[in-house]
Amino acid sequence: ERVFRVEATPVGSDTGLFVIIFKDQSEARRIDRMRADFIANASHELRTPLASIAGFIETLRGPAKNDAGARENFLQIMQNQTGRMARLIDDLLSLSRLEMKPYLGPGSKVDVRETVESVIGTLTPLASESGVVIVRELPEGPVEVPGSRDELFQVFENLLENACKYGQSGGKVVVSIEPSRAGPDPEVAVSFRDFGPGIAEEHIPRITERFYRVDVDTSRAQKGTGLGLAIVKHILTRHNARLSIKSKVGEGATFTVHLPVAKT
Ligand code: ADP
Numbered sequence: 627e628r629v630f631r632v633e634a635t636p637v638g639s640d641t642g643l644f645v646i647i648f649k650d651q652s653e654a655r656r657i658d659r660m661r662a663d664f665i666a667n668a669s670h671e672l673r674t675p676l677a678s679i680a681g682f683i684e685t686l687r688g689p690a691k692n693d694a695g696a697r698e699n700f701l702q703i704m705q706n707q708t709g710r711m712a713r714l715i716d717d718l719l720s721l722s723r724l725e726m727k728p729y730l731g732p733g734s735k736v737d738v739r740e741t742v743e744s745v746i747g748t749l750t751p752l753a754s755e756s757g758v759v760i761v762r763e764l765p766e767g768p769v770e771v772p773g774s775r776d777e778l779f780q781v782f783e784n785l786l787e788n789a790c791k792y793g794q795s796g797g798k799v800v801v802s803i804e805p806s807r808a809g810p811d812p813e814v815a816v817s818f819r820d821f822g823p824g825i826a827e828e829h830i831p832r833i834t835e836r837f838y839r840v841d842v843d844t845s846r847a848q849k850g851t852g853l854g855l856a857i858v859k860h861i862l863t864r865h866n867a868r869l870s871i872k873s874k875v876g877e878g879a880t881f882t883v884h885l886p887v888a889k890t
Contacts (some may be wrong), residue, residue, distance in 0.1 A: 628652045667837045671714055671851070675707035710849065717853035720780070721836070724860040735888045736775045737768040738816060739803055745782040746801060749790060756794045760786075763802035769814055770888040777861045778885075784854040785818045785881045791850075793820020796878050805887075812887040821878035830871050834859045 629651040637643040682700045690696040746760055753760050771778075789799040799820045806815035825833065829840045837852040855869075862869055866886055873879035 714851045717851045730864040735770045753790045758790045759798045761800045771885045773865045789818045789820040793822030796821025817882040819880040824873040824875045
């Protein structure tokens with residue numbers, strides 16, 4: 627559906643002639659709608675844990691007043707729910723910060739290998755908790771790209787965390803860095819490969835959308851907010867980089883970041 631705004635401007639003072647302009651408003655309308663959807667989704671996502679906390683408070687004051695076992699259990703659930711709300715708010719703030727500054731200033735150089743090593747270090751406890759072994763296929767020396775270390779750290783962290791969370795059943799995650807394009811504009815590919823359930827083809831184009839989750843129950847159980855990949859996409863756009871996703875159901879998934887290499 628296309629929407630136009632019509633504007634009429636008189637030609638000269640009394641020629642009786644008008645120039646009529648049709649302005650295509652479809653894109654503006656689409657963005658308005660996306661914004662409204664986003665606010666509705668975010669409110670819903672925050673409201674759900676809040677409603678559950680309110681319900682437990684009521685139960686603790688009433689029927690479960692003198693039940694120590696129930697009390698402990700309910701407090702634990704309430705703590706989990708507040709954690710979920712805090713994660714969601716952090717992710718919403720990251721997204722809105724990224725949207726306010728869509729362009730990365732004249733950046734510094736980031737050593738991708740060092741950044742990836744550091745992300746692996748941060749997530750090793752989560753991996754061992756999930757029974758996942760992280761296998762490194764990394765070059766010996768530094769690999770420099772222009773950009774922000776903090777932002778690329780967040781990208782790699784989100785992708786490795788997803789690989790460990792969703793690919794848990796595969797038992798291992800392979801992290802690799804290799805040249806992906808030679809020539810005048812060389813690129814480096816940073817890949818996170820898991821051997822879990824994978825992602826069905828029809829979901830792949832949509833999983834980087836905000837709040838899109840393939841299986842809401844599993845993602846909730848996995849402490850997801852549905853915003854991780856949306857943040858990844860935003861940061862990569864700022865770095866002139868791309869994300870490619872390959873997967874076969876039952877065999878796992880590979881998320882690859884293609885970054886332009888720093889010119890020396
Ligand atoms: P979440 O906070 O739910 O993890 P993301 O934006 O990071 O949000 O991911 C969106 C959805 O994509 C996840 O809920 C999950 O369904 C799917 N997904 C992401 N990574 C993987 C993976 N490695 N294997 C299978 N599914 C994945």
